Structures are given as structure tokens and as C-alpha cells.
Amino acid sequence: MTELEEPGNNWRLVAARIKRGWRTQEDFCKAYEAAAISLQSRARISVRQVRRWESGRSKWPNRDARLVLTEMFGVPLEQLGFVPPVSAAGRRGVPADFKPSLEDDVLRRAFMGSALAAASAPLLDLTALDHLTAAARDAHRYADQELVGHLRDALDETARADVLVGPHRAMPAALGILTAINTTARDAKPEVRRELLALGSRAAEFAGWLHRDAGSPEQAIAYWHGQAKEWATFTGDGAMHAYVLMRQAQALGRSDPARVLDLARSATSGPWTLPPRPRAEALQQEARGMAMTGADTDEIERVLDQAHAALDQATEPAAPPACTGPLGDGYTRERLMAQSGICLREAGRPAQAVTVFKSYLSPKAFAPRDYAHYSAFLAGALAEAGEPDEAATVALSVLEVASTARSGQAIGELHRSAQALFPYRERPAVRELHERLLLLSAG
Known part of the structure; x- marks a missing residue:
């Protein structure tokens, strides 16, 4: 279950959940059950109940659930977006004009896509956040071209963050943007709704990419691709x-x-x-x-x-890749040749693939993570071409970049290269590659 299957009106709970690493509602249910067991409580919840909490339809959990949620998050339930009954608020000493804490505000910003990878400026500034909050309350009035512009800028900034720090750090921001689009598009004026869904199609395709590079299950990747195609169909974008x-x-x-x-x-x-x-x-x-x-x-x-x-x-x-620019505007001759090298390897011509990779693959032509990605394929081609020492050396040279960005695609290809190098496992460089990949898997 993903954030867009129900409107995330209680963004505080969604943000707090994502911050603690529970990326899906199923993950949250499992963590809830573990916390309940540790408290010797029989309290259990379903994905349906989580959906109700995150949509804001369920205002105040029952006593057992309150105990478990407090154990899980370590903060008052009001900071998770729950609204207590008036009498309960009085007993708990919560003032009627309760305002979110600074941490609550930080969670809000993080969920909407700010402060990625120690960046000092938020993806959405206070003006944009105020505009988005107003649109969430009255989309027909406040969902306008200015809001679309804010979300477009935030999506492009999230894509740049993905290139620098990898999919796991960019994921919460992308999901926050998608939730904002999904929520405001429901009641927006037709012309604004169309622009929001067109932007949503780009954002959903990007979310599919992030899930793919993060090593998510195929169902999650397929979900976002399906959503992207649905919105593209709605807007007539063939x-x-x-x-x-x-x-x-x-x-x-x-x-x-x-x-x-x-x-x-x-x-x-x-x-x-x-x-x-x-x-x-x-x-x-x-x-x-x-x-x-x-x-x-x-x-x-x-x-x-x-x-x-x-x-x-x-x-x-060609321009630097951007989620909202012309489709494929970052596709270069060098990228086509690198992918052609992959094609030659699949065709059983690894020596030719090596020649192509070495001719067109350079740090100047590719961002560090993309260079690591294609270099992992070069390592595999070298192994299949009978060059085990060079293959292991290349693989080791890109392992640190791939592991730092937690790029599932590059790491997966390095494992495939290591399998091809297994017959040469006694060679020092090959042995070191196997050992480092084992340590990475264990970590």
C-alpha cells in the first residue's frame, strides 16, 4: 500500500512514519504489532485502520492504540496529527489553541520535500508551504498556476537530490509531492487539475525510478508506472x-x-x-x-x-536531466553508446562491448552515480571477455560510489559481475571484490 491509495490529509502521521523508516502502511502495521507485543498488549491494527488514521477520518485512537503509538513514536499523539475529544484534551492539559512544535514543523517540511542531504534551503519555502496548505483546505480556490509552479520546482529539486545522494534520501520528498498533487487535484478547477495530473504523471514515473534504484519489490515499481500511465491518459499525453x-x-x-x-x-x-x-x-x-x-x-x-x-x-x-523538462532531454550520444555496450554484451559480444564502454564511458560525460552504474556493466563485460583482474579492479573502483548512493541497480550488476568472476576467486582483486560485496550485503 502506498501513500496515494488514500488521501494523506493527516500528513503529520505520514511524515513521522516515513521519517522512522516505515515507508509503506504494511511496514507500519508490522512495527505496530512488534510494539504491541513488547507492551504485552493485544492491540492489533490493519492497513485499513492505518489508512483511516492517515486520511484524518479517525480523530482519536482508542486507549490501547494510544499506548502503542506513544511507545512507537515517543511523542504526544497531538504531534502525530490526532485530535483528542474536548474532554480528553482538558484531562491531558492540552490547550485549546495547541500549535505544532518546532519538530512538528520540521516533519512537515521534510514530508513536503525539504532539507534533503543536509541542504540548507527547503524545496518548498514558507510561501509555497502556505500556498499548499491553503490549497489542501480549499483546492478549488487556491490550487492555481502558482501552486503548480511550486510543485514543479520541488520535483526538479528532488530529482537533483536523487543524483547527488541517491533514491532513499529523495523518496520521502517525491512521495510528499505526489500526495500534494493527488490531494489538491481532486477539487481543483479543470484547467489546473489537468496541469496537476500532467505533473503527477512525471512525478509518478520518477517515483517508479526511485523504487527501482532503491531495490523495491516489483509490485511497488509497477504501481507507480501504472499511475503515471493513468494520469498521462487522462491528460492525453501519448x-x-x-x-x-x-x-x-x-x-x-x-x-x-x-x-x-x-x-x-x-x-x-x-x-x-x-x-x-x-x-x-x-x-x-x-x-x-x-x-x-x-x-x-x-x-x-x-x-x-x-x-x-x-x-x-x-x-x-541535451540538457541536464529534469523531471519537468522535455522528455528525455538528458539523453546524450554517450548514454546511447553506453547502453549499446550493454546491448552488445547481451548479444554475446563482450569484447566489442568493452571497446564501446572504454570509448564513451568517462566521468566527464556522466554524473558519478551513472558513471558507476555503467562501469558495473563494463566490469561484467570484462569478466566475460576473459579479463578477470581488470574486471575486478573496475568493479572495486565503483563499489564505493554505488554503495554510498545505495543504488540497487549498480550494486545488483556488481553482484552479477562477481558471479562471472567466481572461477577466478583466488586472484587478489577478485577475492577482495567478493569480500567487500559480502560485507555490503551483511550491512
């Missing part, structure tokens, strides 16, 4: 729908080659037109699906040539 299909193909990795190919082909040949840069990426993904399903080498090369031709049609220069 290109966005196709883009999400391509992202779905990428998210499958090597788990279902036939479906990877079907999704990629749907992105490139469906009833929509992708702009040149994302079309080039989708064609590359189609070629990769063909390689994984055993297509003829000439056919794979033909589709890769089409990808290059599509990229040649891009009239604007």
Missing part, C-alpha cells in the same frame, strides 16, 4: 504514456526478455510519437530486448542504427 512503457521495459532488467521487447516495441510503434531523444532510448531498449531474445546480429544493428538516426534528429542540445 508521448508520456510511451515513455513510461520504455521505463517499464528497463525496469524488468533481464527477468523477462520477451516482455522487455514487447514493451519497448510498443513505445516505438504505438499510436503516439516520441520526441527524438526518448525515441532513441526506446529504440536502444528494443535492440536490447532483441539481443536477450536471440535475434540476428544484423537485425540488432539495424535497430541501433535507427536509434542513432533518431538522436540525430534532436534539434536542441
